[in-house]
Every structure is written in structure tokens, then in C-alpha cells.
Amino acid sequence: MPDFSKRSQGLEIMDDLHCSGKVVRQTLHELEVINAWLGGNAITLEGLDQLCEGHDPAVPLVIVDLGCGGGDMLRHIHAWAIRKGFRVRLIGIDANPYIISVAKDNLRDLPQVEFYTQDIFTEDFKRKHFDVVIGTLFYHHFSSEALSAFFRQLRQQTRIGFLINDLHRHPLAYYSIKLLTFLFSRSSMVKFDAPLSVLRGFRKGELLKVLHDANVKDAIVHWKWAFRWQAVCKFESSSYIR
Numbered sequence: 020m021p022d023f024s025k026r027s028q029g030l031e032i033m034d035d036l037h038c039s040g041k042v043v044r045q046t047l048h049e050l051e052v053i054n055a056w057l058g059g060n061a062i063t064l065e066g067l068d069q070l071c072e073g074h075d076p077a078v079p080l081v082i083v084d085l086g087c088g089g090g091d092m093l094r095h096i097h098a099w100a101i102r103k104g105f106r107v108r109l110i111g112i113d114a115n116p117y118i119i120s121v122a123k124d125n126l127r128d129l130p131q132v133e134f135y136t137q138d139i140f141t142e143d144f145k146r147k148h149f150d151v152v153i154g155t156l157f158y159h160h161f162s163s164e165a166l167s168a169f170f171r172q173l174r175q176q177t178r179i180g181f182l183i184n185d186l187h188r189h190p191l192a193y194y195s196i197k198l199l200t201f202l203f204s205r206s207s208m209v210k211f212d213a214p215l216s217v218l219r220g221f222r223k224g225e226l227l228k229v230l231h232d233a234n235v236k237d238a239i240v241h242w243k244w245a246f247r248w249q250a251v252c253k254f255e256s257s258s259y260i261r
Contacts, residue, residue, distance in 0.1 A: 021193060021218055022218075023188060023189070023190055023193070023218070026159075026163065026188065026218070026219055026220070026221070026225065027215065027218035027219045028162075028219075029215050029218065029219065031160070031211070031212040031215050031216060031219075032208045032211055032212055033046070033160075033208065033212050034160060036114050036115045036116075037115075037117075038115065038117070038208075039115075039117035040117075042206055042207060042208050043117060043118065043121070043208070044089075044121055045205060045206040045208075045209075046206045046208040046209050046212070047088050047089035047118070047121060048089070049204055049205070049206050049209050050088060050089070050156070050209070051088075051089060051091040053213075054091070054092075054155070054156070057244075057245040057247075058243070058244055058245060058247075059155060059156065059184060059247060060091075060092065060095050060155075062155075062184045062243050062247055062249050063092060063095070063096075063153055063155050063182065063184045064095060064096070064099050065249070066153070066182040066184065066249055066251045067082075067096065067099060067151065067153070067182065069239075069251045069253065070151055070179055070180050070182060070251060070253050071103070071105065071151065071179070074105065074179075076103070076104045076105050076106065077106075078106075079106040079107065079108060080100075080105055080106065080107045080108070080150045080151060080179075081107075081108045081110070081148075081149045081150045081151070082096060082107055082108070082109055082110070082149070082150065082151045082152075082153065083109075083110040083111075083112060083147075083149045083151070083152050083153070084096070084109070084110070084111050084112070084153050084154075084155070085112050085139055085152060085153070085154045085157050086112070086113055086154055086155070086156070086157030086160070087111030087112060087113050087118075087119075087122055087134070088113065088118060088122065089118070089121050089122050089125050090111055090121075090122035090123075090125045090126045090132070090134070091125070092153070092155055093109050093111050093122075093126065093129075093132050094125075094126060094129065096109060096153075097109060097129055097132065108133070109131070109132045109133065110132075110133045110134075110135065110149070111132060111133070111134045111135070112134075112135050112136075112137050112139065112144075113134075113136065113137075114136065114137065114138045114139070115136070116136045119134050119135070119136045122134055139169065140165070140169070145172060145175075145176070147176060148176050148177070148178070149176060149177050149178070150177070150178045150179045151177070151179050151180065151181065151182070152173055152176075152177050152180075152181040152182070153181065153182045153184070154181070154182070154183060154184070154185070155184045155185075156184065156185060156186065156216070157185070158183055158185050159185050159186055159216060159219040159220050159221065160219070163225060163228070163229050163232075164232075166229045166233070167229050167230075167232035167233040168233070169233075170229070170230065170233035170235055170252070171233040171234055171235075174234075174235070174254065177254070178254075179253065179254065180237070180251070180252045180253035180254045181252050182249070182250070182251055182252070183226070183248065183249070183250035183252070184247060184248075184249055185220060185221060185226075185247065185248055186216055186217055186219075186220030186221065186246060186247060186248070187220055187221065187222070187223075187242065187246040187247060187248055188217055188218060188219075188220040188221060188222055189217070189246050191246070192217045192220075192245070192246035193214055193217040193218065195245075196213045196214055196216075196217060197213070197214045200213045200214070217246075220246075220248075221248055223240065223242070223248065226240060226248055226250060227240060230250065230252070235252050237252055237253055237254055237255055238250050238251065238252045239251045239252075239253075
């Protein structure tokens, strides 16, 4: 029986920044399908609606997707921006160079989307500035202490705010994804990583503490189906300098 009382420190296969090949491509494809089936994409787009409410369409938005994976969320954001009439500069960042190559291939029909291989904890990343930062099923890969430090840093880098779309650690979520991946997944990585991802996910109090320790007082946190947390962190003020 897994321990659901605290966040797991176990490492997923995806945490190996050198993983590559057919299994990674299959995994990224299945994650795209899972996000679509279980409403994960809609959670991110709904959060973007809240962050960008009232934004002047004449002013370009710089939106970065951290842990962008195969680039599917950036495709959805591109379509969202067209519907909203927003001018956007879209950036995908992932620390795995192979995954970035897959994302570029998947979005070759959208050459205006920029991709960078980068570790978000480097000094080079700290020097970058954005309007909106999103992370979908990304932040559970890091310790709560590392996240608090990172979110505190984002106030220096981000003009409008950031969005968290991540997993709620719950027995039903764990056993459901374990069964679904056993029945339908063709990826050994997905079968191993998906249940572990749930165990690395958050209880509400844990997520609120991460944000509190980061001095993020502007967050609105909601539970979303299927076992997701959406945290919309829209800054009333920040020390951002373009």
C-alpha cells in the first residue's frame, strides 16, 4: 500500500534528462491523449482566461510553457490566442534536448513558436522575463522547498502571473491511473511514471504552503476534475522589470 500521507520523493523515468527514443515519443503522445480525455488542457486554458482577463489585445503577450513536453499545450494556447484576438509570443522550455526536438517536430507547422532546452534553476533562466508562465503536470517533479524558491523568483521575472495545473495526491486517482495505464497504455514509461506522478502530487494544504512560503498571496486555488489542482497566481504587483 503506497503512503499517501506525504509527497513521494521517488524518481520518474521522465526525470532522466537523457531519456530518448521511441518510448519517449510514445509517452508524450499518450500524455497528450490523457490530458485531453481527463480535461487537463481545459484547466490550463481556463486559467489563462483568468490571468489575461482585461488584457489589451494590442499589447503582445509573452507566454512560456515550462516542461513543455511534446508541445501540445502550446498548440492549444496558439488556438486560444487566435480566438481571443491576442498577439502572443509563445515559448516552450524543457530540460531534455530530445523532448525539445520532438516538440519542434510536432509543431513544425507553427514555426513562430520558440523552443529552448533549459534548466529552470539556472542563472541563465533567471535572467529571462515573461508575461505569463504556465506549468502543466510539471511542478510535481520538484520538492516543495525548491518550488517555493522558484515561485518567489517568478515574481521578479513575470509581469502578469503564473499558473499551476498539477496532480491531487489521492488513492482514487492513484488506483484509477494505474488501472487505465495497465489496460490502455503501450508505454512502459507511462505505466511506471503515471502512478508515481500521483504520489508526487499535492494535497491542498501542501500546495498552499508552497505558495505561502514563496510569499505568493495572490493565488486562487481550485480542485478540478480529474484530481487536479489549478492555482491561478495573478500578481497585483511585482518587481518585474522588462
